[in-house]
Amino acid sequence: MLTQWLIGLIASTFFRKVFVDRKGHNLQTDSRSNILDFSPAELETIVTELGDKKFRASQIFGWLAKGVSSFDEMKNVPAALRNSLADKYFIGLPEAVKKQESKDGTVKCLFEFPDGTQIESVFMKYEYGNSICISSQSGCRMGCSFCASTMDGLDRSLTRGEMLGQVLAMRNLTGEDIGHVVVMGMGEPFDNYDELSGFIRLIHDRKGYDLGLRNITVSTCGLIPKIKEFASDFPQVNLAVSLHAPNQELRARTMPVAKKFAYDDLIRACREYTEVTGRRITFEYAVIDGVNDSAECAEELSSRMRGWLSHVNLIPLNEVKGREYRKANERSVAAFRRILENNGVAVTVRRTLGSDIDAACGQLRRNR
Numbered sequence: 248m249l250t251q252w253l254i255g256l257i258a259s260t261f262f263r264k265v266f267v268d269r270k271g272h273n274l275q276t277d278s279r280s281n282i283l284d285f286s287p288a289e290l291e292t293i294v295t296e297l298g299d300k301k302f303r304a305s306q307i308f309g310w311l312a313k314g315v316s317s318f319d320e321m322k323n324v325p326a327a328l329r330n331s332l333a334d335k336y337f338i339g340l341p342e343a344v345k346k347q348e349s350k351d352g353t354v355k356c357l358f359e360f361p362d363g364t365q366i367e368s369v370f371m372k373y374e375y376g377n378s379i380c381i382s383s384q385s386g387c388r389m390g391c392s393f394c395a396s397t398m399d400g401l402d403r404s405l406t407r408g409e410m411l412g413q414v415l416a417m418r419n420l421t422g423e424d425i426g427h428v429v430v431m432g433m434g435e436p437f438d439n440y441d442e443l444s445g446f447i448r449l450i451h452d453r454k455g456y457d458l459g460l461r462n463i464t465v466s467t468c469g470l471i472p473k474i475k476e477f478a479s480d481f482p483q484v485n486l487a488v489s490l491h492a493p494n495q496e497l498r499a500r501t502m503p504v505a506k507k508f509a510y511d512d513l514i515r516a517c518r519e520y521t522e523v524t525g526r527r528i529t530f531e532y533a534v535i536d537g538v539n540d541s542a543e544c545a546e547e548l549s550s551r552m553r554g555w556l557s558h559v560n561l562i563p564l565n566e567v568k569g570r571e572y573r574k575a576n577e578r579s580v581a582a583f584r585r586i587l588e589n590n591g592v593a594v595t596v597r598r599t600l601g602s603d604i605d606a607a608c609g610q611l612r613r614n615r
């Protein structure tokens with residue numbers, strides 16, 4: 248009897264540790280799926296399997312795009328269907344576990360998904376409208392040496408519905424419309440290409456959020472095969488490439504991806520992208536004091552960028568605790584810019600938003 252009791256105690260302790268997360272969600276036995284992961288066509292299959300009519304799928308998809316957090320809020324959906332849905336699916340909006348507001352109106356949010364995975368998203372106000380920077384992965388495995396997101400490696404990639412969930416949850420949280428999405432937060436989007444593609448299709452769908460493709464920007468550190476695929480799959484979506492150096496040697500010092508995809512090949516792939524899509528490509532260049540901010544660097548970068556549909560976005564480095572790099576001063580950024588302009592290169596200096604709350608590019612992380 249005592250032995251049985253002991254076995255029971257050990258087993259229940261073990262199962263609790265393994266199967267229950269810190270918020271009490273029973274991960275192992277909850278076999279429900281996140282309904283935000285499904286397209287309208289997939290929802291049609293789901294509702295017909297649950298014994299209802301196909302047109303209910305559009306109603307459900309529309310409610311999800313409004314940001315509802317429970318099936319009970321779907322007022323024009325019959326109660327029986329709402330109950331059946333709740334038995335098999337959950338609405339995977341992330342929970343805001345920490346919210347910080349910058350003096351410039353930027354809002355950074357540490358979101359947590361039901362399995363305990365944490366990511367950060369940032370809401371920003373621009374003259375052209377409100378924008379959100381979302382994460383595509385929790386952590387990142389690309390290892391860029393100036394970036395906070397990669398410091399603890401990759402936890403896991405996010406699903407399409409989890410990317411959509413960040414936009415919906417942020418809109419609920421701020422009460423503001425969001426008309427632009429940049430996939431430039433934690434993670435390398437092209438390292439999670441299928442889910443990224445699914446997310447773009449979901450948020451663009453006119454039955455749902457109906458966001459224009461030109462209002463979406465995806466940023467990559469330069470995974471060449473995916474740049475080619477992206478040009479063919481989404482020619483209307485904006486592409487930004489994190490370049491951060493004027494040549495292979497310097498790039499390889501800060502970005503390990505350069506060892507796999509060489510600088511010249513990357514520039515060639517980007518030129519091909521502009522030829523296939525007819526669209527300008529943006530190169531992000533974090534200006535780092537004493538590393539890549541010299542006049543020689545600006546001249547060399549100009550020689551790579553001149554004469555085609557390129558645009559350079561200079562970002563005074565956003566410093567990260569625990570990283571050795573320092574921000575280039577305003578004078579050297581201005582001088583760098585002038586050299587590019589004099590060489591006929593399209594260039595802007597990014598207005599840095601939210602740096603007082605560590606919400607700027609390269610500062611997002613999952614452990615705070």
Ligand code: SF4
Binds near residue numbers: 435468609
């Ligand atoms: S800059 Fe982007 S790709 Fe590089 S480590 Fe950070 S999140 Fe990953």
